[in-house]
Amino acid sequence: MNDAFYEQLATWSQVVASLLFIVVMVILWRKYVAPAVIASQARKNAELADSEARRDAARAQTEVGQREIATAENDARAIRARAAADATATRERMLREAQTEGERLVRNAEGELERGRAAARGYLRSDLLEKAMQIARDASAHLDDTTNRRLVFDAVETAERGNA
Secondary structure, three states: OOHHHHHHHHHHHHHHHHHHHHHHHHHHHHHHHHHHHHHHHHHHHHHHHHHHHHHHHHHHHHHHHHHHHHHHHHHHHHHHHHHHHHHHHHHHHHHHHHHHHHHHHHHHHHHHHHHHHHHHHHHHHHHHHHHHHHHHHHHHOOOOHHHHHHHHHHHHHHHHHHHO
16 A cells, blocks of 8 residues: 555545535535524514514504594684684674663663653642742732732733633
C-alpha cells in the first residue's frame, strides 16, 4: 500500500465526509430549520394579518367617530337654531304680554282718573252749591221785597227757557 492509495483514500474520505455532511445538513434543514422558518413565516404572516385587521378596524372606528362627530355638529347646529327660535318666540310672547298688561293698567288708571274727576266734580259742585247757598242766605237777609220778586221772576224765566 503505497502513498498514492493513502492519498486516494484521504481524498475519497473527504468526499464521502463532505457528502455525508451535506446529507446530514439537508436532513437537519428539512427536519428542523425549514419547519421553524415556515412556522416563523406563518407567525409573521398571522401577526401581519392581525395588524392589518386592527388597522382596518381602527379605520372603521375612525370613520364611525367622524360620522358621529358630524352628526353631533349637526345636532348642535339644530339645537342652537331651535334655542334661537325659542328665545325669539319667548321674547315676542313676553313683549306681547307686557304690552297687554301695560294697556290694561293704562285703562284701569284712566278709569280711576275718571272716577276721581267725577268725585272731584261732585265734591266741587256740592261745595260750590253750599257756598252759593250761604252767599244767597247772607244776601237774602239784606234784600227788600221788590228786589226779591225781580230775582224770583228772573230765576223762573231762566228755568223756563232752559226747559224749553
